[in-house]
Amino acid sequence: MSVVLPAERLQKALGYIFSEPRLLKQALTHRSHSSTHNERLEFVGDGILNALVARRLYHTFPQFSEGDLSRLRAHFVRQDSLAIIATELQLGDYLSLGEGELKSGGHRRPSILADALEAVLGAIWLDGGFESAATVVEQLFAARIAEVNPEDAMKDAKTSLQEWLQARKLSLPQYDVLRQMGESPDQIFEVSCTCVELKMASKAEGTSRRAAEQEAAGSLLKQLRLQYPGKKVVKK
Amino acid sequence: MSVVLPAERLQKALGYIFSEPRLLKQALTHRSHSSTHNERLEFVGDGILNALVARRLYHTFPQFSEGDLSRLRAHFVRQDSLAIIATELQLGDYLSLGEGELKSGGHRRPSILADALEAVLGAIWLDGGFESAATVVEQLFAARIAEVNPEDAMKDAKTSLQEWLQARKLSLPQYDVLRQMGESPDQIFEVSCTCVELKMASKAEGTSRRAAEQEAAGSLLKQLRLQYPGKKVVKK
Incomplete structure (x- = not known):
């Protein structure tokens, strides 16, 4: 008789089996579901993820300054990037x-997926120790880091989006604040980023208007690149 | 015949002996001295320090939310706090x-001391692995974390300073931008924070005006608490 482990497929995808499955369960629990939710684990996971990506970038790019390394890390650990990895792991299903x-x-919202991925990494660190967390982070990030075009990655998303649009003779994107929640310093801004001529838009949340705009710009740019891999676009 | 290790006393104070002393040497080299300076190591050290303090706070304060943990960590890893630890280690001498x-x-400037301490921690991680870095960080921070008054620590420094002054019927502090160096996003602001009635002031640098003001406020508050441990103050 086989015993079904909690989130067995997810643990296989991560390459890590928990000793204390309750930690994984908590990492996968959003605050809307239960008071034993994943936010404290997310705090720990954010820490170890940032440290491990810093070390990997330090070794991979010996010629880069601290500022460049820092911008490059921001590219890899931003919500949008983490949400993509979480989606590949089908983390939303759990x-x-x-x-x-x-x-x-x-279960498809980028902020929820990114936060849960960080929480899972935090849970792995607490459950299995540093080497376990390092192995999983390496497995998830090493290929992405090896393949990145650092110049693209270090440009901020708003600049990259602007360049993409200008190269196609399109107007600048439009940013709108949709909602502003909570009070400083826990404020959350929800903004949209719209390319009017292509009728495409994205939404993102951030702890500042600028951060939310960066996220939204990055997300729209990703959509645009998927939709129009070449130089030709179709105005709508 | 005894061989003098580089920065032998510092290595003893840290409780860690380097296998590759050139890493320690680099961690102690400011960019004004040589092109093989400590800024990349500082990036790595900042990462591991933040991760380790996150984990320690997670275990020490099981009742705290992610937001509280995050504010508490900011208190321990801010420039001012790191500069104090660096001074205790007499790091400036090296x-x-x-x-x-x-x-x-x-060699007495808080920003240089704090950065060098982070670089040394990064160098220990790279030289001796995670457990070495964890042991050193634990030794430097565990007692401080155990003894902290979390409510005080989580207040931002400007708020704490304002409260301290108001409790003594003094006017609000005065913040002035003294210098603004470099270009965005590598800008550095130098600000002063002055309590006019007590003729006491502090200076601090930061990557934003707000960050510099927070540093300066924290530094002035520390001076004020040393000078006036009780409620009574002497206007000058």
Whole structure:
């Protein structure tokens, strides 16, 4: 008789089996579902992820200054990038969300996915120690880091989006603040970024308007690159 | 015949002996001295320090939210706090500085000391592995974390300073930008924070005006608490 481990497929995808599965369960629990949620683990995971990516970049790019390394790391650990990795791991399938979040598609929301991935990494560190976390982070990031075009990655997303649009003779994107929640310093801004001529838009949240705009720009640029891999675009 | 290790006393104070002393040497070299300076190591050290302090706070304060943990960590890893630890280690005595920095007292400057401490921690991680870095960080921070009053520590420095002054019927502090160097995003602001009635002031640098003001406020508050441990103050 085989025993089904919690999130067995996810643990296989991560290449790590938890000794204390309750830590994994907590890492996959959004605050909308239960008071034993993943935010404290996310704090720990954010720490170890940033440290490990810093070390990997230090070794991979011996010619880069601290400022360049820092910009490059921001590219790899930003919400958008983490959400892509979480999606590849199908992490959304294992999330425990409250009813509201479930109905509004929370298991596909980039912020929820990125936070849960960080929480899972934090849980692995606490469960299996540093080498376990290092092995998983290496497996998830090493190829991405080896293949990156550093110049592209170090440009901020708003600049890259602007350059992409200008190269196609399109107007600058439009940024709008959709919502502003909470009070400083825990404020959350939700902004949209729209390319009017192509009728494409993105939304993102951030702890500052600028951060949210960067996220939204990066996300729209990704959509645009998928939709129009070449130089030709179709105005709508 | 005894061989004098580089910075032998510092290595003893850290409780860590380097296998590759050139890493320690680099960690102690300011950019004003040589092109093989400590900024890349500082990037790595900042990462591991943040991760380790995150884990320690996670275990020490199981009741705290992610936001509280994050504010508490900011208190322990901010420039001012790191500069104090660096001073206790007499790290300034081992720094290689350029002539200009030497003349202007660079080996006592909080930003240089804090950066060098982070670089040393990064060098220990690279030289001796995770457990070595964890042991040193634990030794430097565990007692401070155990003894902290979290409520005080989580308040931002400007708020704490304002409260201290108001409790003594003094006016609000005055913040002035003294210098603004470099270009965005590598800008450095130097600000002063002055309590006019007590004729006491502090200076600090930061990558934003707000960050510099926070540093300066924290530094002035520390001076004020030393000078006036009780409620009574002497206007000058």
